[in-house]
Amino acid sequence: MNKKQLKQEVKLMKTCINKPPKNVYSDRPLILYHGTSLSNLKKIIKQGIKPRYKRKSNWVEIGVSKPNLVYLTNCYACYYASAALKKEGDKGVVIKVRIDPKKTKLYLDEEFIYHFLRYNIINSRKEAIKLYNSIDPKNINTVIKNKKRIPTWQDSLNFMGTVSCDYVPVENIIGYSILDRPGIYYCDPTINPLNYKIMSGVYINYLEKLKYKKL
Numbered sequence: 281m282n283k284k285q286l287k288q289e290v291k292l293m294k295t296c297i298n299k300p301p302k303n304v305y306s307d308r309p310l311i312l313y314h315g316t317s318l319s320n321l322k323k324i325i326k327q328g329i330k331p332r333y334k335r336k337s338n339w340v341e342i343g344v345s346k347p348n349l350v351y352l353t354n355c356y357a358c359y360y361a362s363a364a365l366k367k368e369g370d371k372g373v374v375i376k377v378r379i380d381p382k383k384t385k386l387y388l389d390e391e392f393i394y395h396f397l398r399y400n401i402i403n404s405r406k407e408a409i410k411l412y413n414s415i416d417p418k419n420i421n422t423v424i425k426n427k428k429r430i431p432t433w434q435d436s437l438n439f440m441g442t443v444s445c446d447y448v449p450v451e452n453i454i455g456y457s458i459l460d461r462p463g464i465y466y467c468d469p470t471i472n473p474l475n476y477k478i479m480s481g482v483y484i485n486y487l488e489k490l491k492y493k494k495l
Contacts, residue, residue, distance in 0.1 A: 297478060297479065297481065297482055299481035300476060300477055300480045300481055301354065301480065301481070301484055303434070303438040304434050304437055304438060305434055307381040307382050308381075309378055309379065309380040309381075310354075310378075310379055310381075311354075311376065311377070311378055311379075311454070312352040312353060312354055312377055312379055312443070313352065313353055313354065313355075313357035313374055313375065313376055313377070313487055314329055314350070314351070314352055314353075314357060314360070314374070314375040314377060314448065315353070315356070315357040315358060315359065315360025315361035315362075315363070315364060315372065315373070315374055315375075316329075316360070316361060316364050316372075316373050316375060317361065317364040317365050317366065317367075317370050317371065317372060317373060318370055318371040318372070318373050318458060319366075319367055319370050320364065320373070321373050321456060324375065324453070325450070325453075325495055326450070327450070328447060328448050328449040328450045328452070328453070329350050329375065329377070329447065329448035329453075330350065330447055331346075331347060331348050331349050331350055331446070331447070332345065332347055333347050333348070334347065335347075338360075338363040338364055339363070341405075341409050341412075342391075342394065342408060342409055342412045343391065343471075344412075344413075346390065346416075346417065346444070348418075348446070349387065349417065349418075349444040349445065349446065350444060350445050350446065350447060350448055351389065351442060351443075351444050352377065352379065352442070352443050352444070352445065352448070353441050353442045353443075354437060354441050354480070354484060355441045355476070355479075355480040355483035355484045355487065356441060356442065356469060356471060356483060357374040357375075357483075357487055358372065358374060358459060358483065358486065358487070359469055359471075359483075361373055361374055361459055362459075371458050371459060371460065372458075372459035373456050373457065373458055373459065374456065374457045374459065374487065374490060374492075375453060375455075375456045376453070376454040376455050376456070376457070376487075376492050377448055377452050377453050377454060378452055378454055379445070379448070379452060381433070384445055384446075384447075384448070384452070385445060385446065386433040386443045386444070386445050387417040387418055387433055387436075387443065387444045387445060388417050388420060388431060388432070388433055388435070388436035388443065388444070389417065389436050389440055389442040389443055389444055390412065390415040390416075390417050390444075391440060391442065391471060391472075392431070392435070392436040392439060392440040392442065392473075393415050393417065393420060393423065393424070393431070393436075394411075394412050394415060395439075395440070395472060395473055396424075396431055396435075397411075397423065397424065399411045399412060400472070417444050439473045439476065440471065440472070440473060440476055441471070441476045441480050442471070450495065453495055454492060454494070455492030455493050455494045455495065456492060456493055456495075457490040457491060457492050457493070469483070
């Protein structure tokens with residue numbers, strides 16, 4: 281990225297910062313994104329987006345993904361794509377999907393639950409990791425108890441920008457965009473509710489302007 285491009289991106293950031301999207305409350309179809317690598321794209325085009333199963337997570341400790349879930353976001357797809365790169369010369373890919381919550385069951389993201397239960401303020405790192413690993417987005421009643429209201433997948437999306445599901449079929453994929461150049465949208469955004477409130481508008485604006493190739 282040259283100085284001119286950097287100035288343009290910083291200017292754009294200033295217009296979008298502190299402008300999160302409107303909250304989602306309904307079960308109407310919505311547009312979400314999945315970040316992956318070019319090396320995974322061929323399988324996804326044929327099979328849809330499946331959980332990682334026995335493959336190693338892109339994260340460790342707090343942040344490690346569940347092997348039986350697929351993760352979707354409205355803003356952090358570029359970061360997730362960069363984290364998925366394992367081979368030299370590989371490229372990040374953002375996959376744009378249309379999800380109908382009435383047909384595809386959505387779950388909360390375990391990192392949202394982690395913050396909702398305030399596990400993030402526990403002093404012991406070891407204890408925090410243990411509590412994080414105890415979270416099952418498909419069975420949140422095991423960890424969320426004695427609360428006036430049980431959070432929903434809409435809360436996870438509205439406050440964290442992320443949700444999870446069992447599987448995304450090929451017919452739900454609108455298209456994909458190969459990320460050819462690095463940018464400020466690829467950096468580690470420290471995913472949490474505060475970052476989402478401040479920076480989500482910036483990331484969403486970038487995702488919406490990418491050119492997506494149809495399958």
